[in-house]
Amino acid sequence: QVQLLESGPGLVKPSQTLSLTCTVSGGSISSGTFYWSWIRQPAGKGLEWIGRIYASGRTNYNPSLKSRVTISVDTSKNQFSLNLSSVTAADTAVYYCARDSGYDPDYFDYWGQGTLVTVSS
């Protein structure tokens, strides 16, 4: 059973960079044909796909965030990471990491529990 767990600071100051890591267990990031995504959800609102990465390092980002997003992968640690630069209060949300079934775009079959990131001074 694949499990994903997000980690990182819960509070980020405006204009700084939000950095989160997703640790995958129960399966190897570098095996199979899966992509690995970040998705966010502001409180009381809907879901927004941020971007995805393949084990090879190939990425695809949501155009609405592309200028500020970098997703990277560390196959040796079975982790992938999100960096979101120049954050504002609008970036306050629960951030989820998720696995999709191997296509781009795709649906998401495994999700992490989510981590709340608040942007505030």
Add this chain to the structure above:
Amino acid sequence: EIVLTQSPGTLSLSPGERATLSCRASQSVSSSYLAWYQQKPGQAPRLLIYGASSRATGIPDRFSGSESGTDFTLTISRLEPEDFAVYYCQQYGSSPETFGQGTKVEIK
């Protein structure tokens, strides 16, 4: 990008009743690439349906999905107490994938 509009915003029903949730796409969704998720408070979304009508692993058969053109429907045939939650549709036919704003199914 494709905009998904879900209706109603809230559905008030009793256990045992049938729930019908709608998701309308602003344009055609390629190859019926639409998924449905269930989300309970404080939890991550859970995949219910993909490909408009295929149930994900372990999902009870009281959940079913259908489509008619750009209109997609999630039906819960008989609501169980654990089914009261928020439901989201998501299209993955074109990039970026997008989600609807959600329908809350609450106990009447």
